[in-house]
Amino acid sequence: MSSSVTLSAATRQNLLSLQDTSALTATTQNRLATGLKVSSALDNPVNFFTAQSFNSRSGDLNSLLDSISNGIQTIQAANQGITSIQKLIDSAKSTANQALSTQITTTGTAGTAYATTSSATSVKLYVNGQATTASIASNSTIDGAITALNTAAGSTMFSKDTTGTKIVLNASAAVEFATTAGQSALGFATGTTSAATVAKYGTGNDVVTSGTNLTVAGVDTRAKLAEQYNSLLTQITQLAKDSSFNGVNLISNSDPSNKLHIAFNERDTANLDIQGQDLTADGLLLTSITGNSGTSVNGQGNFLLDTDIKGTLTKLTAGSDTLRSASSTFGSNLSVVQNRQDFTKRLVNILDTGASNLTNADLNEEAANSQALSTRQSLGISALSLANQAQQGILQLLR
Known part of the structure; x- marks a missing residue:
């Protein structure tokens, strides 16, 4: 003898509809809770793994943004050093001109x-x-x-x-x-x-x-001005060596190993190498004024001769030209790096948006679905009750 319950066709149909509605409600509630329409490969394998690829590249580029930002700061530190060194060279020019105008x-x-x-x-x-x-x-x-x-x-x-x-x-x-x-x-x-x-x-x-x-x-005055000039050269060298950021100094020496490498993509196939330059006093070919000058030890130093002072002014002018050239080079490199930084930020945003489009749920749509399913579930329960009313009539006859 069978122990199963026999349901009418109408009752069974209504019951199946309620089960489907319940499953859809669970799916909608999960999307509302997580904000995702694809939360695993089971939901949509193509969208899931494509979104993972986008997110992975976005993460790699985000890591590069930190390196690019450090590179920008390193270039700006070098550029600031150049600006300050130029001011010291201007002071040195003023000192030399003052010595030249001092009559002996x-x-x-x-x-x-x-x-x-x-x-x-x-x-x-x-x-x-x-x-x-x-x-x-x-x-x-x-x-x-x-x-x-x-x-x-x-x-x-x-x-x-x-x-x-x-x-x-x-x-x-x-x-x-x-x-x-x-x-x-x-x-x-x-x-x-x-x-x-x-x-x-x-x-x-x-x-x-x-x-x-x-x-x-005038001799002693010029000698004191020579001491001031030498002090300025010392400050130029010290300032150049202090113009570093994160352990990288682009104006302290021109050694081939002294360069800044900035990667622009995750495979480092797009990058920029910025070679350091020697903008110390020695690198600018600025020599101290001593008690002797020229090729022989003749004592004609300390700004004693006008020709020596004019030669020093010529060297200072050449040093200024070198600084301007270096500043132009670093400025051009800075523009490139800042442009790539902006590009990378926008690309990261594009990748994140692309991943979101593949996996994120439309919360407005899911909220509307939830309301519709709630109404459908109420209607299903009412329909199931109506389907059972015929059996309730037979029960009354038996009584």
């Missing part, structure tokens, strides 16, 4: 009258460090001595005072005597030998101090 003079009148000598006299002078010797003939008058001195100096810097007996020195240069004998032979008070004057203009080229009758102006 040697002035004074002999303390005693010129006295003729019975024998020829040689007076060795250094005019701005350049050695020259005036040969004064025996029994030469003061006029003859002055002529010999001016001929040796290459300039009319010696003359006589109003009395016509004393020699006057008025030069737009640093004029120094090699010996005290030369000073006394012209009637000037003698100086002394000091550590600063021994071998002042090279080995064996000693000088003596000016003495009380002569005043040399």
Whole structure:
């Protein structure tokens, strides 16, 4: 004897409809809860794995964005360093121009009258460090001595005072005597030998101090300006070495290994290498001003000669040109990297949107579906009740 319950066709149909409605309701509620219409490969394998591919590439590109951002900061640090170095070079130019405008003079009148000598006299002078010797003939008058001195100096810097007996020195240069004998032979008070004057203009080229009758102006001022210039060069080098970001410095040296590598895609098939440059004082070919200059040790340093100062200004101008060129290069690279950063951000957004389109549910649609299914379920229950009313009539007859 069968123990199954026999349902009428109408009842069974209504029951199946309620079951279908219940399944659809469960699916809709799951989509509303998760926001996804494809939450696993079982829902839609093509959409699921395609969306995973999009999300994977989006994640890779997002990781690259951090590297690109660091690259931008590194370039900006280098560019800021260049800007600050340019200001220091401008200060160095100002210092050199100030030295050039500082006049060097040697002035004074002999303390005693010129006295003729019975024998020829040689007076060795250094005019701005350049050695020259005036040969004064025996029994030469003061006029003859002055002529010999001016001929040796290459300039009319010696003359006589109003009395016509004393020699006057008025030069737009640093004029120094090699010996005290030369000073006394012209009637000037003698100086002394000091550590600063021994071998002042090279080995064996000693000088003596000016003495009380002569005043040399401008040399010390230029020497102090040279010290300021050297300090600025030190600051340029230090600033260049401090212009780093995340351990990368693009202006401290030009070594081939000193470069910034920025990858623009996950396979590194699109990238940019930015080579570092040496923008220190040495890299800009700016040399310190010392006590000596030129190819030989002659003591003509510390901005003593106008030609040296002009040469320094030429080097500073060349250094400025190098900085401008480097700034242009870094600026161009920065533009490229920023453009790729913007492109990558937009591409990530496109990939994320594409993945969402494949897997995300339309919550407005699912909410409407939920309301419709709720209504359908209520109607199904009512229909099932109506289908059972015929059997309830038979039950009344049995009673």
